[in-house]
Amino acid sequence: MDEDVRYVRQILAGNKRAYIHIIDRYKNPLYATILRMTKNPQTAEDLLQEIFFKVYERLPKFDQKGSFKSWLYRIAINHCIDQLRKKQPQTEQIEEAVLHSNETPEVVLLQTEKSRELEKMVSILPDDERTILLLRYANELSYAEISETLGISLIDVRNKLYRAKKKLRKNVQEGGYSYGVSERG
Structure with a gap:
């Protein structure tokens, strides 16, 4: 059984702490995806939190037949696209990592x-x-x-x-x- 599916089953059985494992596993790659879409670190952080809330609420709808990762990314991408359509384009910011480069x-x-x-x-x-x-x-x-x-x-x-x-x-x-x-x- 897939590790993600195991955690989903635990969460659905009432172990809310199992969701921490899902968040820890996906927060960095999702943040990177959202940041590339929004080009704004604060917006990316806000959307990431919204996505994790949305995913948690929709866990009962996950059919556990397909890939959890794909299901998660589908929710994330759709949420970001919806939010970006609602807002005006954001101005570009220079990444923190570039500023502190050697x-x-x-x-x-x-x-x-x-x-x-x-x-x-x-x-x-x-x-x-x-x-x-x-x-x-x-x-x-x-x-x-x-x-x-x-x-x-x-x-x-x-x-x-x-x-x-x-x-x-x-x-x-x-x-x-x-x-x-x-x-x-």
Whole structure:
């Protein structure tokens, strides 16, 4: 039995403390996903808390047949998309990690600028393609997990990922940037 499913069963049986294991396991990868979507650390923290409340409330609806991880990400992605549609776009913030880097200011500036340009290119992709890219490369979900998370076929996942990477490569070539967007992966 999957460890997540074991914890879900414990929670549903009345052991509310078992939910701590779910939170500990998924808080960092979910936060990273949300932060990439919102580009705002405070908003990401707020949404993360909302998502964990929402997941807890919906645990009785988890059918325990599919992957808990996919189910969790589906709730998280949908919640973020709903919230982002309600709000105006947020201004970009320089990540804390970049500010405290040991690199020279020139290297930090170049890395930050490359990262911003790539984020801009990704942000103009259609929502479905951007979400698939994020799940695949930021969260390292398999094609099957993405398919289950988004409720689309495996072929659709592959096609949309291919189209997204093709658009990014085209933008990179037109802009003269080289970010290593490969055909495979």
